[in-house]
Amino acid sequence: xxxxxxxxxxxxxxxxxxxxxxxxxxxxxxxxxxxxxxxxxxxxxxxxxxxxxxxxxxxxxxxxxxxxxxxxxxxxxxxxxxxxxxxxxxxxxxxxxxxxxxxxxxxxxxxxxxxxxxxxxxxxxxxxxxxxxxxxxxxxxxxxxxxxxxxxxxxxxxxxxxxxxxxxxxxxxxxxxxxxxxxxxxxxxxxxxxxxxxxxxxxxxxxxxxxxxxxxxxxxxxxxxxxxxxxxxxxxxxxxxxxxxxxxxxxxxxxxxxxxxxxxxxxxxxxxxxxxxxxxxxxxxxxxxxxxxxxxxxxxxxxxxxxxxxxxxxxxxxxxxxxxxxxxxxxxxxxxxxxxxxxxxxxxxxxxxxxxxxxxxxxxxxxxxxxxxxxxxxxxxxxxxxxxxxxxxxxxxxxxxxxxxxxxxxxxxxxxxxxx
Numbered sequence: 001x002x003x004x005x006x007x008x009x010x011x012x013x014x015x016x017x018x019x020x021x022x023x024x025x026x027x028x029x030x031x032x033x034x035x036x037x038x039x040x041x042x043x044x045x046x047x048x049x050x051x052x053x054x055x056x057x058x059x060x061x062x063x064x065x066x067x068x069x070x071x072x073x074x075x076x077x078x079x080x081x082x083x084x085x086x087x088x089x090x091x092x093x094x095x096x097x098x099x100x101x102x103x104x105x106x107x108x109x110x111x112x113x114x115x116x117x118x119x120x121x122x123x124x125x126x127x128x129x130x131x132x133x134x135x136x137x138x139x140x141x142x143x144x145x146x147x148x149x150x151x152x153x154x155x156x157x158x159x160x161x162x163x164x165x166x167x168x169x170x171x172x173x174x175x176x177x178x179x180x181x182x183x184x185x186x187x188x189x190x191x192x193x194x195x196x197x198x199x200x201x202x203x204x205x206x207x208x209x210x211x212x213x214x215x216x217x218x219x220x221x222x223x224x225x226x227x228x229x230x231x232x233x234x235x236x237x238x239x240x241x242x243x244x245x246x247x248x249x250x251x252x253x254x255x256x257x258x259x260x261x262x263x264x265x266x267x268x269x270x271x272x273x274x275x276x277x278x279x280x281x282x283x284x285x286x287x288x289x290x291x292x293x294x295x296x297x298x299x300x301x302x303x304x305x306x307x308x309x310x311x312x313x314x315x316x317x318x319x320x321x322x323x324x325x326x327x328x329x330x331x332x333x334x335x336x337x338x339x340x341x342x343x344x345x346x347x348x349x350x351x352x353x354x355x356x357x358x359x360x361x362x363x364x365x366x367x368x369x370x371x372x373x374x375x376x377x378x379x380x381x382x383x384x385x386x387x388x389x390x391x392x393x394x395x396x397x398x399x400x401x402x403x404x405x406x407x408x409x410x411x412x413x414x415x416x417x418x419x420x
Contacts, residue, residue, distance in 0.1 A: 003302045004028035009064060010046070011035075011054040011084060012075035015354050015376075017042035019283065020073055023294050029302060032067055034060060054080050060087050069093070071301030076278050078107045078145075094304035096195075096254030096297065097274055105249065106256070106274040108145045109178050116269050119245035121238065124261065124270040127179040132161050138182040140218070141165060143172035150370045152218035154182055160216070180270065187262040189230055192281055192317075193242070194291055196306045198252040200243040203291050204281060204317045205231045208259070211329055213413035217369035223415035224279050224325045225388070226288070227318055230262050235317075238267050253306055255293040257281070280377060283352045284323040287381045289315035321381055324388045326395065328375040329411040333403040334362045340398035349382040349391040363409070373411070375401060389417035 008024050010017055013035030021042060024031045033046040036053040043049040048067070052059050063069075064087065071093055074084040081103045088095035097103050105111045113123040127135050141164040142152040151171025153164035168177040188208035194201045206226040210219035228234070246256065257277040261268045276282065282293035291314045296306045335357050344350060355376040357363060367373045380391045396416065401409045 001299045001303060001305075001308055002028050003070075003298070006030070006070040006302045007032060007067060008071050008073055008298065008302060009034065009060075009067070009069045010042075010073045010075065011060075011080040012077060013037070013040035013042035013046070013049065014076075015041050015356050016076045016278065016280070018045050019280065019352070019354070020075065020294055020298070021045045023292070024073075024298050027295070027298060029298070032063070032069070034063065055083055057083055057086055057090075061090055064091055071298070071303075073298060073301050074275060076276055078273065078275070081107065081275060094300060096300050096306075098250050098252075102249065102251060102274065106272055108174070109142070109271055110144045110176060112272055113269070115245065115249065119241050119248070121241050121245060122266055122268050124183070124268045125181045127181075129165070129177075129179065132179070133158055135179070136181070138184070140180050140182040141168050142178050142180075142218070143168045144176035144178055145173050146171040152369070154216055154218065156216075183261045183263065183268070187230065189228055189234065189260045189262050189267060190224055190277075190279070190281075191234065191242075191258040191260065192277070192285075192293075193246065193256045193258075194293060194296065194306070194311055195246060195251055195253050195255070196296075196311045198247065199310075199312060200246045200251075201291075201312050202235065202239055202243070202317050203293075203311075203314070204285055204319075205234050206281070209415045209419055211327075211411060211413040211415075213411055214369060220329060220369075220371060220373070221279070221327045222329070222413070223327060224281070225385070225420060226281070226284060226323045230267075231317060233265070234267060253300055255297065278371065279325050280352070280354060280379065281325065283379050284325060284381055285316060285319075287351050288319040288321045288323060290319065291316065321383060322385045322388055323379070323381045324392070324415075324417070326378045326380070326392060326415060328378070328399070328401075329414065330357065330363045330373050330375045330401065330409045331403075331407075331411055332363050332365045332368055332373070333405065333407065333409055335359050335401060335409065336404040336406075337400070337402045339400040339402075340395075343398040344378065344395055347380070347391050347394055349380040349387055350378070351381050352379040353377070375410075385417070385420050389420070392417040
């Protein structure tokens, strides 16, 4: 679609928003970014920006009227979803999530699991607080409504639970927590859907690999690879129920990602997002012949339509090519020197780097255990997984991130491709 002359308001100016801004510009749109942090990295890519809190609806409304905004893009955060819905309601602009109820059901983990049970979709087994003394350990305790792995703890004994409960409540808007079975040694499977005018399309199924180097903390994403080795089984056993769930819940446009565990022939859902995911899968899918979710959501924001073609005609989820989103995690400290990025960009399979830390910036101790300790995400697309492995080998050969104390800051336990 061409959106020349239209103005898009983007909520958030993290590194994630750079790709959004670039795509909007390619489509002809004028981009205004709002973010409370002065000098945040994506602002220099925008046509105009405001240093305003993205949850300040009144100020956003004033800016939107003043700038004659034609559409709103929420970005990669659950926090901005209800704000964007309210803002679009007041402005009379299209937004893919029809109601705040849909947003609550897909961002609150307890409500999401209840919705899944209603449609016979499997979820991770759960404990009540009263069962902690008799629970089968290890267990995982997390906020009912949070994101980016914040507030999550793995408990190996009952003695670990008081601190974990307090931590989870700190990050939970409702002070509710979820206590679940902790899956060890099982496969993680990511599932993506795109919705277009009531047509629910399975667009990608991938395998997620975790870094479990930090004991007692939530395992963090180390990589996502596509397509999944469990794709066929997922389509045969779960896909129809999920499509019915989304359709009957009125989720007829937009994109969604689901996180699950796979064990003994069954999929166990534990979290979803009714938005683009932080793994930035659309960057890879678009190169593999599939759907660019970001472009589709920009289209909807500015026109009320996901695309001017049938999205089910795109390739996927059984792509002919193979892809990997590699996550580089860092230890706490101040980044003094980064080496090897130019060499990485020359790798044949390289398609994108989303970088979160630069030289001179500090990885604070407070982000250890959540995705705030990610240096960046590097996306690769190749003809085979062997091609991907060779690309990853090159990354670990050339990438050096050194602290101001001369220490290697890259957290061990990363994805090498040998796990495929």
